[in-house]
Amino acid sequence: MIKEEVIIIGAGPCGLSTAIELQRKGFEPLILEKNNVANSIFHYPTHQTFFSSSEKLEVGDFPFISERQKPQRNEALTYYRMVAERSKVRIQSYETVTNVSEVNGEYLVHSETDKGKENIYSAKYVVFATGYYGQPNELDVEGENLPHVSHYFKEAHPFFNQDVVIVGGKNSAVDAAIELEKAGANVTVLYRGSEYSKSVKPWILPVFDSLVKNGKISMLFDVSIEKITTENVFYDQNGVKADIHADFVFAMIGYHPNKTFLMDLGVTIDEESGRPYVNPDTMETNTNNIYISGVIAAGYNNNEIFIENGRYHGKLIADSIANKQEAGEVNG
């Protein structure tokens, strides 16, 4: 058993920021990360441009300078690697947390490394900063797991001259459609909404809309998907059944946090919003000494929390843990 004071699960921007704030209060938190630093950003589309300007993505007061108005994925990866290096926060990469349980007021954190080694840590405080990008929302239709169907878009080149159906109508869907059209794919977007989503970034929508108006991208509204086969996507549009040929399908319908660990620890999840109960002043959940940081705090609407605001959770958590320690409050 390895003894730790604070364990943070996840080395995304918000896990990193939490670790740095705790370090500044004199703690030596340990981050366990299933892949490597900023793993979600690594899995973004290769040429993704952020919607935030670089200073809004900064953590731990390390400056993020970009010559562009909005930085690109690669610059952010460089930035967060630099933050990890310079802050010297303790990160154990390629170590997945598999279970967290409470025993006599301490938390037992079980993990497994990529090489199959299992570790058990005991910690007084555990911070969940596990994000949402690992869990795509599902269409829940037959054929969703076929090999030509994906919930992630990386690059457009392989889809040149192919019939590509994108399901969804928010930023990820619209961004992918624009890139795919540029690379010569025949793109159809099937969206359940009756008009363009209000969440599509205002500088992206005119580009997309002009491609639709010029017949370069087919956009269908009010669509619900019924089934995917190796050749076609079957759908219902306002009660009319139809199908379309698809060599590849991208189901870009969002992502959701994994709340299983929290629920197992007794954290209350609000049924309507899907949000875990959290004290907004400390980011502590209703389970003593269990904290959440970053987009895991969002419910079904993960457009509410992102790096821009989730990065501030770390300071609240560090203040709360420092106050508890000062007050001599010992868990249990």
Ligand SMILES: Cc1cc2nc3c(=O)[nH]c(=O)nc-3n(C[C@H](O)[C@H](O)[C@H](O)COP(=O)(O)OP(=O)(O)OC[C@H]3O[C@@H](n4cnc5c(N)ncnc54)[C@H](O)[C@@H]3O)c2cc1C
């Ligand atoms: C295409 C795209 C563009 C975006 N653009 C912006 C933008 O411009 N501005 C903005 O503010 N936000 C943006 N976002 C949202 C932003 O990426 C997320 O809000 C952000 O990553 C949340 O940070 P986080 O630290 O909470 O979680 P993540 O960055 O998701 O980090 C969670 C980490 O936890 C690790 N992890 C998960 N489970 C385990 C486990 N069991 N054990 C160990 N490690 C685990 C993961 O590997 C990951 O590294 C964008 C999102 C997408 C998809």
